[in-house]
Amino acid sequence: MTSKILVIDDEPLLEYVIRQLFRHQISAQEFEFDFAINGVQALDKLQANSSFDLVLTDISMPEMDGLTLLEKLPAIDPTLKAVVISAYGDMPNIRTAMNRGAFDFLTKPIDFDDLKITINKTLEFVRFAREKEQQLVTANRQIHYQAFYDEITGFPNRNFLLKQMRSGMNSIRESGQLEAILFLTINRYQIVKYSLGHARAEQLLVEVARRLEAGNLNANLVARVGEDAFAIWLINITNSQLALDVAESIRQALEMPSNLNGTAVFSSVSIGIALDGIGTKDPEDLLRAADAARYEAVVRGAGSAVVFNVDMQSRALEQLQLETDLQNAINLQQFYLNYQPIVSCATGQLIGFEALARWRHPSRGLVSPSEFIPVAERTGLIVALGEWVLSEAVACLSKWHLQFPDYLSLNMSVNLSGIQLFSPNLLPLLDSLLQGYNLRGECLKLEITESVLMENAEAAGVLKSLKNRRVKICLDDFGTGYSNLSYLQLLPIDTLKIDRSFVCCMEEMGKNLALVGAILNIANSLELEAIAEGVETQEQLIMLRSLGCNSYQGYFFSRPLDEEKAVALLRAISPDRVTFASEHIT
Numbered sequence: 152m153t154s155k156i157l158v159i160d161d162e163p164l165l166e167y168v169i170r171q172l173f174r175h176q177i178s179a180q181e182f183e184f185d186f187a188i189n190g191v192q193a194l195d196k197l198q199a200n201s202s203f204d205l206v207l208t209d210i211s212m213p214e215m216d217g218l219t220l221l222e223k224l225p226a227i228d229p230t231l232k233a234v235v236i237s238a239y240g241d242m243p244n245i246r247t248a249m250n251r252g253a254f255d256f257l258t259k260p261i262d263f264d265d266l267k268i269t270i271n272k273t274l275e276f277v278r279f280a281r282e283k284e285q286q287l288v289t290a291n292r293q294i295h296y297q298a299f300y301d302e303i304t305g306f307p308n309r310n311f312l313l314k315q316m317r318s319g320m321n322s323i324r325e326s327g328q329l330e331a332i333l334f335l336t337i338n339r340y341q342i343v344k345y346s347l348g349h350a351r352a353e354q355l356l357v358e359v360a361r362r363l364e365a366g367n368l369n370a371n372l373v374a375r376v377g378e379d380a381f382a383i384w385l386i387n388i389t390n391s392q393l394a395l396d397v398a399e400s401i402r403q404a405l406e407m408p409s410n411l412n413g414t415a416v417f418s419s420v421s422i423g424i425a426l427d428g429i430g431t432k433d434p435e436d437l438l439r440a441a442d443a444a445r446y447e448a449v450v451r452g453a454g455s456a457v458v459f460n461v462d463m464q465s466r467a468l469e470q471l472q473l474e475t476d477l478q479n480a481i482n483l484q485q486f487y488l489n490y491q492p493i494v495s496c497a498t499g500q501l502i503g504f505e506a507l508a509r510w511r512h513p514s515r516g517l518v519s520p521s522e523f524i525p526v527a528e529r530t531g532l533i534v535a536l537g538e539w540v541l542s543e544a545v546a547c548l549s550k551w552h553l554q555f556p557d558y559l560s561l562n563m564s565v566n567l568s569g570i571q572l573f574s575p576n577l578l579p580l581l582d583s584l585l586q587g588y589n590l591r592g593e594c595l596k597l598e599i600t601e602s603v604l605m606e607n608a609e610a611a612g613v614l615k616s617l618k619n620r621r622v623k624i625c626l627d628d629f630g631t632g633y634s635n636l637s638y639l640q641l642l643p644i645d646t647l648k649i650d651r652s653f654v655c656c657m658e659e660m661g662k663n664l665a666l667v668g669a670i671l672n673i674a675n676s677l678e679l680e681a682i683a684e685g686v687e688t689q690e691q692l693i694m695l696r697s698l699g700c701n702s703y704q705g706y707f708f709s710r711p712l713d714e715e716k717a718v719a720l721l722r723a724i725s726p727d728r729v730t731f732a733s734e735h736i737t
């Protein structure tokens with residue numbers, strides 16, 4: 152690399168000497184010289200062209216001397232160094248020059264060798280200083296990037312968004328515009344992460360980011376603000392309908408499934424919207440409000456967009472608290488299982504139990520699984536919780552088999568969340584439980600909801616591995632999803648469980664009766680066993696029996712029981728005893 156040196160002297164001698172000296176040298180290619188006759192001219196050249204590496208300057212010159220020039224150099228380039236050339240014996244000037252930052256000095260008449268050594272030494276120092284500075288700039292840039300950008304999507308992060316919102320807040324308000332935040336989360340992100348792995352989950356994030364970018368949302372900024380969360384900042388909004396329109400555009404942009412290495416994944420999102428004007432003082436409040444509305448959207452179901460209102464804030468806080476409490480609940484052993492009997496419709500014989508998780512919250516009392524299971528799924532805690540449920544239920548069944556030898560074919564149904572189904576731990580855990588308790592696979596039935604099986608093509612593989620262990624599979628809440636019957640036929644399923652929304656009011660509502668009949672026909676033609684859940688009356692049972700339903704569970708026979716009561720029931724009725732409601736047992 153050529154080094155650029157500016158030589159400043161009012162006498163032409165120095166220029167002449169340098170031109171002579173470097174004329175024949177090979178090293179001449181390494182140096183490029185420029186010349187000025189005083190400080191003023193030198194300053195012009197330095198300011199016009201910032202690529203100089205070294206200044207060689209005389210001291211006494213007209214208009215601006217070398218000492219004055221020295222003072223001005225740091226402002227032009229702090230890494231540029233000057234070597235002063237002074238008449239021999241000019242000691243006070245040399246002292247001043249050094250104090251003003253000169254790197255070295257040479258005396259006239261010039262010693263050529265000394266000149267070369269000094270030039271090389273000074274250039275080396277300059278190079279070193281510039282490298283250091285460059286490293287610092289790069290490190291600074293990296294730190295800035297890490298602090299304000301997300302590495303996976305390249306989008307700005309939460310900090311950057313808040314910083315921009317803060318700095319834009321006043322001017323937006325003065326201009327009479329309204330700002331809004333759309334906070335969105337990817338509904339099935341946890342399932343994708345656990346079923347397809349982190350790498351594909353990241354791919355999904357990038358794909359969502361790309362579509363948001365291409366979606367023409369007219370956004371001021373789109374940021375990634377959480378693991379599966381993005382925020383869209385709009386500043387030209389006049390009413391909430393406009394924000395809802397943007398939410399609709401987002402929904403459309405994400406409608407088509409993403410192709411993640413050959414696997415099609417739907418990435419529907421839940422969107423919360425908060426508009427300025429809700430009394431927020433800090434942008435963080437607006438973001439939090441949008442997040443609270445997003446909680447509401449999650450609860451309302453896939454694909455919803457909800458505009459914030461004040462009631463949502465406290466609900467969102469409760470949710471957050473619930474998440475925190477749930478984290479501790481497993482360690483604090485706040486969970487226990489209830490067991491709901493499952494009986495044959497035809498004979499009333501007790502054939503099994505469904506294990507249902509219960510959470511005894513220290514201050515709230517019993518929390519319903521309908522409340523905590525979705526939270527556990529969203530936070531990924533369902534994996535640990537589900538493993539505990541499975542272990543506990545298997546241990547209990549094995550205990551009952553030993554205690555009640557007549558009930559050796561008694562089976563246990565355990566609910567399995569979608570995320571659990573794809574957890575790499577599931578099969579090893581199952582194997583160790585079946586072996587450890589010496590339990591036959593067919594005594595265990597795993598209940599999986601319809602939507603999980605229908606929306607995840609990889610489910611078929613896991614089901615096959617479960618079937619290899621002879622474990623039974625039950626499609627829970629059947630009828631509430633959108634089963635593709637030809638696909639259903641391909642899955643190794645044993646049982647359809649008719650959702651209780653169809654069973655309830657069967658006797659009053661002709662439509663429900665017809666639906667239950669239709670579901671039983673499907674079960675029949677696919678040669679699947681059918682269980683009805685939520686049977687509360689004798690009429691329902693009689694109808695189900697006449698329609699050919701195999702078994703049922705519900706308050707009519709028994710509510711879910713704690714272990715002690717379940718044992719009492721097993722003790723009270725023998726396996727071949729025909730009975731239709733447990734309260735009839737004396």
Ligand code: C2E
Pocket residue numbers: 491506507508509519520521524537540566567568598627628651684685686687704705706707711
């Ligand atoms: P599910 O698997 O469909 O369980 C049946 C639900 O219906 C249970 O509610 C049960 O108590 C209730 N039920 C039973 N008979 C009747 C009846 O006659 N009338 C009425 N109205 N309800 C009846 P629960 O225990 O509140 O559980 C709700 C849901 O939470 C379960 O629905 C299941 O999806 C989920 N869940 C419960 N435990 C677990 C678990 O350990 N793991 C997973 N992944 N999910 C669980």
Ligand code: MG
Pocket residue numbers: 505566598627
């Ligand atoms: Mg169930």
Ligand code: MG
Pocket residue numbers: 627628648650651684
């Ligand atoms: Mg169910």
